[in-house]
Amino acid sequence: MSCILSNIGNNLRAFRKRLGISQEHLAELAELHRTYIGAVERGEKNISAKNIEKIASVLGVEPYLLLKKKNQSSTHENDEKK
Amino acid sequence: MSCILSNIGNNLRAFRKRLGISQEHLAELAELHRTYIGAVERGEKNISAKNIEKIASVLGVEPYLLLKKKNQSSTHENDEKK
Structure with a gap:
């Protein structure tokens, strides 16, 4: 499995959960299909x-x-809403 | 025109020129077509x-x-071979 695809998937999930939105809601906002997300x-x-x-x-x-990659993206963790 | 596509294009050209290789050579190494690059x-x-x-x-x-984006990528300029 491609490393870049799993990085994208993991990051996407983390950012989505940070926003507290479902795959369905993200899909709607991005005008993409839920199953695609x-x-x-x-x-x-x-x-x-x-x-x-x-x-x-x-x-x-x-x-x-x-x-x-996860360890490369730690610099923007400060923006995280708790 | 999509912002992401022009960023990718500009960065690709800059990194390729840094290595001193042609589009043809890069295409061969990446197993892609020269016209695609x-x-x-x-x-x-x-x-x-x-x-x-x-x-x-x-x-x-x-x-x-x-x-x-160009101004976001200045941190790796130190790796540049002069």
């Missing part, structure tokens, strides 16, 4: 750059943050 | 995550660095 979160979809941009926009993060 | 550099291709990973691997950079 689920598949991306599981690292099963070879997501395109434009969809990365769409999802990042809804999540309110820079697109590159969806690609970072 | 050219189109990505011009921000014309909605590149997939797996191809971002392939190209980043050949360029010797983390995939997320291909997505960063």
Whole structure:
């Protein structure tokens, strides 16, 4: 399995949960299908750059943050809403 | 035109030139077509995550660095070979 796809999936799930929204709600906001969001979160979809941009926009993060490995993305944890 | 595609194109070109290799050579190493690399550099291709990973691997950079805006990517300039 591709490393980049699992990184994207893990980051997407983490950012979505931070916002407290469901896959369904995220899918609606990003104008994508719920099952597509689920598949991306599981690292099963070879997501395109434009969809990365769409999802990042809804999540309110820079697109590159969806690609970072966990230990590379710790610098933006300060933004986290508790 | 999508912001993410032009960021990827600009970063790809910059990293490729840093390595001093042609589009043709990069395409060979990444097992992609030369015209595809050219189109990505011009921000014309909605590149997939797996191809971002392939190209980043050949360029010797983390995939997320291909997505960063220019002013966000200054921290890795120290790695640049002069």
